[in-house]
Amino acid sequence: MKYTIKNERVVFNDHYKMVKAKVTYDTFRGNKIETERLAFERGNSVAIVLLEKETESILLTNQFRYPSCKNNDGWLLEIPAGSLEENEKPEDCVQREVLEELGYKLASATLLHTFYTSPGASTERIFLYYAEVSAKDKIEKGGGNSEEDEDIQLVKIPVAEITSKISKMKDAKTILALQWYLLNKISS
Template sequence: MEYSIKNERTVFDDHYKMVKAEVIYDTFDGNKINTERLAFERGDSVAILIYEKETKSILATNQFRYPTCKHTEGWLLEIPAGSLEENEKPDDCIQREVMEELGYKLTSINLIYTFYTSPGASTERIFLYYSEISIKDKIEKGGGNSQENEDIQLVKIPVSEIPSKIMEVKDAKTILALQWYVLKNCS
């Protein structure tokens, strides 16, 4: 099956970008569809599930998320994450984000998988990592990047609470990571 993209153009360009294009693609019955589609170009992101050995806890963040106010949430519990900067490698980005948000230096990281956040609307992929750290790896304050107006609280979730915490979490990447952790440790 094949597709082609024509007349792709930017229709909104601010902190994020929206593009519109004519898309022609094959159908499963052998025909073609010719239509216009929009794509939210957010860029790729990274996220990481961090296990702190001494406390037997997963490290999470609590921070304000403006879009969730539409549903009266405001603050969300999430795993550390962030957006890749131009020409930045995902491995370098996750190191930077964890230092900014939590103040920990990661000694090793393992890529679990890469996935799309909302493939019907967004080009964003998330590179999801896992790391085990020690209390002694906390070498900076964390709390977010003040130049980005971040205010991030470190939350330690004991692994014994993960099954019940999954039902409370509202962030998809965090739910996915916690479920992966539970499955990994059940076998």
């Protein structure tokens, strides 16, 4: 099956970008569909499931999210995450974000999976990682990047409480990551 993209143009350009294009693609019945589509070009991101070994806790962020206010959820618990800068490698970005948000220095991180967050609307892919840290790896205060007006609180969820807390989570990447942890680290 094939597709073509024509007349792609930027229709909005601020902190993020919106593009519009004419798209023609093959159907499962052997026909073609020609239509216009929009894509939110947010850029790619990283996220990480982070275990602090001494406390047997998953390290999360608690931060204000304007878009989720539309549904009365101003602050969300999330795994650490952030956007890739231009020409930045995902493995460098995840180290930078963990240091900025939580103050921990990562020795290494393992790539688990790459996935789309909302493929019907956004081009964003998330590179999901896993790492373990020690309390001695906390070398900075964290709290986010003040130049980006971030105000991030570190929250530690004991591994024993993940199952009871996961149903209260609102962030998809966090739910996915915690389910991965339960399936691969608890049941193994």
